[in-house]
Amino acid sequence: MSGAEVVSLGCRLNIAESERIRAILGDASETIVVNSCAVTSEAVRQTRQAIRKARKQYPDARLLVTGCAAEVEREQIAAMPEVDGLIANEAKLDPRAWNVPVDAAPVVPQHTRAFIAVQNGCDHSCTFCVIPQGRGTSRSLTVSQVLAEVEQHLEIGAREVILTGVDVTSWGEDLPGKPGLGTLVATVLDAFPELQRLRMSSLDGVEIDDAFIELICTEPRIMPHLHLSLQHGNDLILKRMKRRHDRGDAVRLVSRIREARPEVAIGADLIAGFPTETEEQHQANLSIIRELHIVHGHIFPYSPRPGTPAARMPQVAKPVIKQRAAELRRAVSEVRRPWLEGLVGTPLSVLAESDGCGYSQQFARVALPEGTAPRTIVSVTPTTLEEGLLS
Incomplete structure (x- = not known):
């Protein structure tokens, strides 16, 4: 193995952080890092699998684990015989955590698309989620820090920038004056007229400020692709999830944007088989796919996470969860296929x-x-x- 290897699991934020870790480590040989995920039980299983695979592939390397699973399941991950050490999630972008001098500024590898983490952590308490345990409270990069990162990526050849975070629409809440995401996006576009494509990661629709909505509707350099942290299509389930929006909020947001920019493609995260979910509530989940015309669907079969309120609620049987997840994926496919067919013959x-x-x-x-x-x-x-x- 030549240089450090970084295995990234989970979200786009992890992808962005993995690139920075790889850059920090540089040509450090015989080191492999697993940047883990804990969003579901399946994600933790995949993390363990990745650790075992990495050890088998690199038996003599120093194997370190960071990321959310290394926080949420710290003792269990540390006890794995393949693991040599853990790096705290909050320290993983600090060169000192990797024994690298602070003044040795990393050069981010060249990529076509640049993932820039403008925010980390989360202040919300959704009943199914352990991410606040793994990521901590919400923290925003300053505008100047974001501009510096964008500039660095553009200088080394990136043609598209994706602004990402754990709860990216909360960006600015912890900064002086509490600027909204629209302010950040407008500043990035104004500062870099050469940037032709700006894309956003998953957005919490109830947090999107009017300035950002206006940019989505009118700015051609913002890609017509909106991915919502929707989670469900039934109001009672959304309430039990402790989400801050209802179905109507999502419908009104998408309608407002589509009225101004009909070509916008909608994506969404949806959970199948949340505790107490009835067949009628599952049907509401299916119908929101058709109503919002969701063509990019991320479907998550619910799995209980230890220590969360949802894990203590009455659970849906696993075979039913699996079946409902398959039905949700099929519904997305049935919407996506004609959408793609409609792009045939379109420049x-x-x-x-x-x-x-x-x-x-x-x-x-x-x-x-x-x-x-x-x-x-x-x-x-x-x-x-x-x-x-x-x-």
Whole structure:
């Protein structure tokens, strides 16, 4: 193995942090880091699997674990014989935690798309979630810090910037004057006119400020792709989740944006089989997919997380959860297929990646003509759709 290896699991924030960890470690040989996830029981299982796989692949390397699972399941992860040490989640971007001099500023590797973590942690207490335990309270980068990161990524070739965080729409709440996310996005776009594509990670719709909504509706450099932290389509289940929105809030938000910008593609996180969920409530979850025309669906079968209020609620049987998750995925597929078919024959602006494909503005995957140079933005009019890939 040449240089450090970083295995990233979970969210886009982890992806962004993994790139920074890789840059901090530089060419440190014989070190492997597992940047873990604990959002579900399955995520923790995958973390354990990744640790065992890494040890088997690199038997002589120093294996360190960081991330949310290393916080939430600290004793269990530390007890694994494959693990040499844990790095606290809050310290994982501090060079000192890795025995690297603070003044040795890391150079972030070049990528087509840059994930920039503008916020970390969460101040909310959703009944199913352990992320606040793993990430701590909400903390925002300052505007100047965000601008410096964007500038660095643009200088080394990034063509698209994705602003991400644990609860990115809470950005600014802990800063002087409590600026809204719209202020940050407008400042980034004004500061970098050469930036052609700005995309957002998952958003909590109830927190989106009017200035940001206006930008989504009117600014062509913000990609027409909105991914909502929706979680469910039934009001009682949302209340038991301790979410701060109801179904109507989500419908009104999407309607407002679509009225101004009809081409916006909607994505959403949805949980199947939350405790106490009845068949009628599951049907409401299915119907929100059709009502909002969700074409990018992230479906999570509910799994109880120790120490959360939801784990103490009456549970839905595991086979029922599995079945309902499959039905939700099928519903998304039934909405997504005609949406993709509607893009056939439509000119798309596609950012080329190194694998011969790229993503359109709406985050549709597109196969590119042979020889298309990575990191270029090209116009493609697809003529076919095969297995979810436009070409």
